[in-house]
Amino acid sequence: MAQERARYTEFEDPRLARFLFNSTAMAWVWFVARLWLGYKWIDAAAHKVSNPDWVQTGVALKGFWERAVAIPAQGRPAISFDWYRDFLNYLLSTEAYTWFGKLIAYGELVVGIALVLGAFVGVAALFGAFMNFNFLLAGTASTNPVLFLIAIFLILAWKTAGYIGLDYYLLPLVGTPWKRGRIFKARPAPALT
Helix, strand or coil, rough: CCHHHHCCCCCCCCCCHHHHHCCCCHHHHHHHHHHHHHHHHHHHHHHCCHHHHHCCCCCCHHHHHHHHCCCCCCCCCCCCCCCHHHHHHHHHHHHCHHHHHHHHHHHHHHHHHHHHCCCCCCHHHHHHHHHHHHHHCCCCCCHHHHHHHHHHHHHHCCHHHHCCHHHHHHHHHHHHEEECCCHHHHCCCCCCC
């Protein structure tokens, strides 16, 4: 085991990557990026959470999925991957749009609020990127490529992207999966008397 460790070489990130993703000097750049991205998510959610076709019946999502899975007689279908078309057809056949519409609408809202507040930015950006990726797989380009790219940058900059925000307090308090924060530190057992 010790020999294996001796052979392993740890590589440092390039100076530019350290500056972009680890330096608090870049916190202002990530602050602006996450505010803009958070606003875009909140704006997208506002149209959905106030629409009963999204949050009550799911009919709006059903229509989106039906248009996405359609294969036109001429031209190219919106979905390039058959496995994703099959997945959406499965969701349509099980009427998953009735609950999935709520999940998307409120998920967009939660992602947007978390990004604006700077709370768990890396996780919020990951969920946002996942939604963008699924919209892209369904053939909806629109603003999704740009939103996806910014979300990826925020994921990479997770340590400093929320520095001007709640993460400044939350990350030391909660910690990460590999390093516990103050509230999850092991407490010594009380002494028996």
